[in-house]
Amino acid sequence: MGTRWSTKSTAEHILEQAKAGVMKLKAASIDPHLVVVLVGDDPASHVYVRHKVAACEELGIRSTKIALPADVAADALLSEVMRLNRDASVHGILVQMPLPKHIDCDAVIRAIDPDKDVDGFHPINVGRLALGQPGLFPCTPMGVMALLKQTVTDLSGRRALVIGRSAIVGKPMAHLLLHANCTVTVSHSRTVDHQAVCREADIVIVAVGRPGLVDGGWLKPGSWVVDVGINEIKDPALAEKLLDGKRLDRFRATGRALVGDVNYRSALDVAELVTPVPGGVGKLTIAQLMLNTVTATELQR
Numbered sequence: 001m002g003t004r005w006s007t008k009s010t011a012e013h014i015l016e017q018a019k020a021g022v023m024k025l026k027a028a029s030i031d032p033h034l035v036v037v038l039v040g041d042d043p044a045s046h047v048y049v050r051h052k053v054a055a056c057e058e059l060g061i062r063s064t065k066i067a068l069p070a071d072v073a074a075d076a077l078l079s080e081v082m083r084l085n086r087d088a089s090v091h092g093i094l095v096q097m098p099l100p101k102h103i104d105c106d107a108v109i110r111a112i113d114p115d116k117d118v119d120g121f122h123p124i125n126v127g128r129l130a131l132g133q134p135g136l137f138p139c140t141p142m143g144v145m146a147l148l149k150q151t152v153t154d155l156s157g158r159r160a161l162v163i164g165r166s167a168i169v170g171k172p173m174a175h176l177l178l179h180a181n182c183t184v185t186v187s188h189s190r191t192v193d194h195q196a197v198c199r200e201a202d203i204v205i206v207a208v209g210r211p212g213l214v215d216g217g218w219l220k221p222g223s224w225v226v227d228v229g230i231n232e233i234k235d236p237a238l239a240e241k242l243l244d245g246k247r248l249d250r251f252r253a254t255g256r257a258l259v260g261d262v263n264y265r266s267a268l269d270v271a272e273l274v275t276p277v278p279g280g281v282g283k284l285t286i287a288q289l290m291l292n293t294v295t296a297t298e299l300q301r
Ligand code: GUN
Pocket: 094, 095, 096, 097, 098, 119, 139, 168
């Protein structure tokens, strides 16, 4: 029987590093400043942005939210990003995704100054990560690495499986694990026999957006599982399968629940450590965004 893998102390450790960086910068009369650009009215994006702004406030990082209407012209958004690039009082720029369909999100990411790209999405930062050079790297994979490194000092030779190949999580995660000398496998929608691949892995990181995809039966006994997924479910049959206790009671009352990509209950029967959803990786992502904002500010000194 495994245990809940708490991310709390790792998130606190990252925040302490960020706080120390903020104090050092302020002592040098530099006021770190993150600008978050939010386009449209996606409810989840509004919640995420609120959390990001609140984290800045807690750490003494100046933040500005720029809200633009869903029908903003692509050129107007690009001009706004370029204005922020030129503004020396702005150290970090984050354009919240997803963007409305009429906007080419790759073009927006390319427009951000790589040294202000706190998300680490710009091709220059993607290249730096692939090559093992210093840069700004995506917050969730960086936070997950901090969790792994706090749990074990040397990851060398461990078999790590990343399920999902997104640019935001899967691909950068694979690079970071490789730099830590793991033997890395990436599985995805075209993988034949996910379970066979999974059963070989000491560390499994799942980021696919499919509620409860990874079942305990897939896992190697004693493995460590990081669940990056966050999915809202409304299907009672799925809720009965994935939830129990108070969470199931709450689902029955409200008709909805947030779950990860891992069947947490069955995973705990086999794995040693499993991060919960909600309350797991999300904390790491926000903490790492604060640290990336400090790093971006330092890059511009
Ligand atoms: N939308 C969901 N996650 C993220 C993220 O990490 N960064 C940005 N910019 N948008 C997101």
